[in-house]
Amino acid sequence: MNESNLSETTLKRSQSGFFARWGNRLGPFIGLLLVVGIFAALVPVGVMPESFLTARNFETILRQSTIVGIASLGMTAIIVTAGIDLSVGSIIALSTVVIAILLNLGASPIWAALGGVVAGALCGAITGGLITRLKVVPFIVTLGMLLIVRGVAKGLAHEQRIEAPMSWLNELLATLPADRKWMLLPPGVWVFLVLALVVAGCLRYTRWGRHVFAVGSNESAARLCGVAVERVKLTVYLLAGLMAGLSGVMQFSRLTVGDPSVATGLELDVIAAVVIGGGSLSGGEGSITGTVVGALIMSVIRAGCSQMGLPNWIQEILTGSIIVAAVALDRWRHKTAS
Amino acid sequence: MAETRDGIRTDREGPESDLRLRMRGVSKRFGATVALDRVDLDVAAGEVHALVGENGAGKSTLMKVLSGAIAPDAGTMALDGQTYRPRGPLVARREGVAMIYQELSLAPHLSVMENVLLGMESTRRGWLGTLGVLNRKQMRSRAVAALAELGHPEIRPDVPVCQLSIAAAQLVEIARAVAVGCRVLVLDEPTSSLGQSDIEKLFELIGRLKQQGHAIVYISHFLEEVRRISDRFTVLRDGRTVGSGTTDEVDNDRLIRMMVGREVENLYPHSARVTGETLLEIENLAGVTLPESASLALRRGEVVGIAGLVGAGRSELLRAIFGLEPIRSGEVRLGVYSGAASPETRWRQGMGLLSENRKEEGLALGLPIDENLTLSKLDSLGPGPLVLPGRRRRAAADWIDRLGIKCHDPRQAVSSLSGGNQQKVAFARLLYHDVDCLLLDEPTRGIDVGSKALLYEQIDRLAVGDPQTGREPKAILLVSSYLPELLGVCDRVAVMHRGRLGPLHAVDEVNEHQLMCEATGIKESV
Numbered sequence A: 001m002n003e004s005n006l007s008e009t010t011l012k013r014s015q016s017g018f019f020a021r022w023g024n025r026l027g028p029f030i031g032l033l034l035v036v037g038i039f040a041a042l043v044p045v046g047v048m049p050e051s052f053l054t055a056r057n058f059e060t061i062l063r064q065s066t067i068v069g070i071a072s073l074g075m076t077a078i079i080v081t082a083g084i085d086l087s088v089g090s091i092i093a094l095s096t097v098v099i100a101i102l103l104n105l106g107a108s109p110i111w112a113a114l115g116g117v118v119a120g121a122l123c124g125a126i127t128g129g130l131i132t133r134l135k136v137v138p139f140i141v142t143l144g145m146l147l148i149v150r151g152v153a154k155g156l157a158h159e160q161r162i163e164a165p166m167s168w169l170n171e172l173l174a175t176l177p178a179d180r181k182w183m184l185l186p187p188g189v190w191v192f193l194v195l196a197l198v199v200a201g202c203l204r205y206t207r208w209g210r211h212v213f214a215v216g217s218n219e220s221a222a223r224l225c226g227v228a229v230e231r232v233k234l235t236v237y238l239l240a241g242l243m244a245g246l247s248g249v250m251q252f253s254r255l256t257v258g259d260p261s262v263a264t265g266l267e268l269d270v271i272a273a274v275v276i277g278g279g280s281l282s283g284g285e286g287s288i289t290g291t292v293v294g295a296l297i298m299s300v301i302r303a304g305c306s307q308m309g310l311p312n313w314i315q316e317i318l319t320g321s322i323i324v325a326a327v328a329l330d331r332w333r334h335k336t337a338s
Numbered sequence B: 001m002a003e004t005r006d007g008i009r010t011d012r013e014g015p016e017s018d019l020r021l022r023m024r025g026v027s028k029r030f031g032a033t034v035a036l037d038r039v040d041l042d043v044a045a046g047e048v049h050a051l052v053g054e055n056g057a058g059k060s061t062l063m064k065v066l067s068g069a070i071a072p073d074a075g076t077m078a079l080d081g082q083t084y085r086p087r088g089p090l091v092a093r094r095e096g097v098a099m100i101y102q103e104l105s106l107a108p109h110l111s112v113m114e115n116v117l118l119g120m121e122s123t124r125r126g127w128l129g130t131l132g133v134l135n136r137k138q139m140r141s142r143a144v145a146a147l148a149e150l151g152h153p154e155i156r157p158d159v160p161v162c163q164l165s166i167a168a169a170q171l172v173e174i175a176r177a178v179a180v181g182c183r184v185l186v187l188d189e190p191t192s193s194l195g196q197s198d199i200e201k202l203f204e205l206i207g208r209l210k211q212q213g214h215a216i217v218y219i220s221h222f223l224e225e226v227r228r229i230s231d232r233f234t235v236l237r238d239g240r241t242v243g244s245g246t247t248d249e250v251d252n253d254r255l256i257r258m259m260v261g262r263e264v265e266n267l268y269p270h271s272a273r274v275t276g277e278t279l280l281e282i283e284n285l286a287g288v289t290l291p292e293s294a295s296l297a298l299r300r301g302e303v304v305g306i307a308g309l310v311g312a313g314r315s316e317l318l319r320a321i322f323g324l325e326p327i328r329s330g331e332v333r334l335g336v337y338s339g340a341a342s343p344e345t346r347w348r349q350g351m352g353l354l355s356e357n358r359k360e361e362g363l364a365l366g367l368p369i370d371e372n373l374t375l376s377k378l379d380s381l382g383p384g385p386l387v388l389p390g391r392r393r394r395a396a397a398d399w400i401d402r403l404g405i406k407c408h409d410p411r412q413a414v415s416s417l418s419g420g421n422q423q424k425v426a427f428a429r430l431l432y433h434d435v436d437c438l439l440l441d442e443p444t445r446g447i448d449v450g451s452k453a454l455l456y457e458q459i460d461r462l463a464v465g466d467p468q469t470g471r472e473p474k475a476i477l478l479v480s481s482y483l484p485e486l487l488g489v490c491d492r493v494a495v496m497h498r499g500r501l502g503p504l505h506a507v508d509e510v511n512e513h514q515l516m517c518e519a520t521g522i523k524e525s526v
Helices: A007-011 A015-045 A055-080 A088-104 A109-134 A138-156 A178-183 A187-205 A207-217 A219-224 A229-255 A266-276 A288-307 A312-337 B059-066 B089-095 B112-116 B136-149 B166-180 B196-211 B223-229 B252-260 B314-322 B343-349 B358-362 B369-374 B389-402 B419-433 B449-464 B483-489 B512-520
Strands: B019-030 B033-044 B048-052 B074-079 B097-100 B184-188 B215-219 B232-237 B240-246 B278-287 B294-299 B302-308 B327-334 B351-354 B437-441 B475-479 B492-497
Touching: A015 A288, A015 A312, A055 A088, A055 A187, A055 A207, A055 A229, A055 A266, A055 A288, A088 A109, A088 A138, A088 A229, A088 A266, A109 A138, A109 A229, A187 A207, A187 A229, A187 A288, A207 A219, A207 A229, A207 B369, A219 A229, A219 B358, A266 A288, A266 A312, A288 A312, B019 B059, B019 B215, B033 B048, B033 B059, B033 B074, B033 B215, B033 B232, B048 B059, B048 B223, B059 B184, B059 B215, B089 B097, B097 B166, B112 B136, B112 B166, B136 B166, B166 B184, B166 B196, B196 B215, B196 B223, B215 B223, B223 B252, B232 B252, B252 B449, B278 B314, B278 B475, B294 B302, B294 B475, B302 B314, B302 B449, B302 B483, B302 B512, B314 B327, B314 B351, B314 B437, B314 B475, B343 B351, B351 B419, B358 B419, B369 B389, B369 B419, B389 B419, B419 B449, B449 B475, B449 B483, B483 B512, B492 B512
Parallel strands: B033 B240, B048 B215, B048 B232, B097 B184, B184 B215, B302 B475, B302 B492, B351 B437, B437 B475
Antiparallel strands: B019 B033, B019 B074, B232 B240, B278 B294, B278 B327
16 A cells, blocks of 8 residues: 555655755855855966955955845845845935935934934835735836935935045944954944844744745735735835845945945846845745855955956856856756756 | 456457557656556547546656657557657647646637637748748638637637636637647546536537547546546556446446545545534625625534535635625624634634635645645744744644645645645645634545545544544535535535525435526426
């Protein structure tokens, strides 16, 4: 009889399932190692005085990943629900403008930063509200928000950069001075890494996280099972707005001014990070680990190319190819797994 | 050709050249599982050949081999006596093997004409033709001719397919197959989403195609249909041919025995049930369009059935009660709660719904079994907002064992299960949630006999309760289009006709004929 007692077989992890699972988890990591390996092999041949594989270089790469990385945490949740957010770059610009204005008004740096984050969260809440109330697809709503938020940022800043007084905000992503080497990484990078852990945990181990995946995998089934689909979507866009606002804080730290035209097109880098990390635009798939690795891969390419003295256009071609290759590889893996 | 293995009758008379399709010793393995083991299938021109078997018996694998979607490991196939070895679905189509699947494969935004002639459009003569400019006039007449040949000239060629009913869309797909000049037409569960009158029309059409000399392979779970429409049959079980012969010479019992491989002594268990307090009460409930008016009281410890034709508003009634569709007027009372509520609240109030649409609504196919099973009630899987994967896995493994869901891991995606096992997962969700009131919408549609028997047994057990473990009897509202099932499983049955729910009958006081008359709105001549 093939209807034997299933308890042992069902509880035992099957061999093929094990490999498929780890193949999925490790895929982006292998990609990252490959990219790092290639540049490590190529860079010393060039004119650079030091090798690619130095701690200082990795710190630079992490610092450069932070802005895209933080925003991509929220984007991962959105993409898992089968949504998209094109307004990320605009929100980052708005956030830097709000921070600069608040600093000029005499607010303390912490309140100014909080103001930037709240502005982002507010944008996210509006986006989520429009998507769930008007039942317009996320692509269109956020395409509108991309222009609206950018416009608001420019209006607030009277279409010019806003100088702001110096504060510790500007050191969030700066190389650590000698007396604070014990921190190992700049505070901004720590914020990014801790947030990544928190969001990953929330997505994997909480009711909200499982609801996010259910909504993305099959919205009707989620609704049937009593998942408050609209509320889940709203929280996801709210979270993404908040993260974009925080990215704005990091962007401000790099710029030291409020700039309404900064981060134009950055949303595409953010989406690319999620997609390279295994996120599927049709929903139900994606992971924070993958996304973080995706963001790192793009930074490695950027750093590697600039150290080899390659022009910007080569870097763009490379990044583009990696996006397509990553998704094609993902498709192929899905096909062989089923 | 007279090879005989246990249980196989090879009694085809006449020379082999009569055979339109001949499959011999077709085998296919997927890893360790043997999907097909030396399967034989013969279909003559002008014959309707029923292919029956439980889900997972290998019917769809066999049809995938036939349609060129997968290559067999061993075995031969021949079309009209000539070796047939398709390298892909396109080659198979060109050779004249056409498949009509349950889920239709039409382009919804294109017109009927464009769909019928998709991939073989007529082009203008001369250089315009080489550029691919269409000759719409000729296309139109070809499409009209194809539809007329099927006896359905009323389908207009310019209508977009998305505006057609499912039955009409199915005809368009058959017209496409016929227009390519198919020699073997495979119909996979063609009636599963059709109403009674559309089924009749489809059967007429199949009869006509048969007379035109097409060979038709008909896959169905409904033995009554198989009996009505087919000339010969082949039964598959666990990837083997366990029997074949002339349909008229076999009775249903024997067919089921061959399919299941064991005696099914009582498909519909019905233990003595004790009814308790009223759990669900609806009064003059009306939805936006359907239902128009429905009143009903459902007590603990009973199964109430709702019969009726497809489109009568039975699913809409369940969905309105469950809060998936808005209520226009009327009352719903569930225990101490009254008024409309969202699905979220309904689950909390102790009500669960099993959707009729397993793939689109019932399950998130891409997610693992354990997530689908526990989705409605994640709060018992960890403290606070947490969901602990270990607990989720154990909860799922428990129900996988109890319902005999065939899988190798609770983390396996639901899409990799067979239809019957998928339905068990969807049903297990209600059991795991331990709801008091179950709304079941076509729970056994399109699933194999074994899974059906298990569901009937579970429904009976829920209605009886278990005094030893202190589990109270549940209340169950069951919508089904299959009358023997309703009469076998339920205690009381009501019929829905054009949005109105009729009076409740005790099952021992009605018969199928009466219910059918009520469902079709025919006054019974007593």
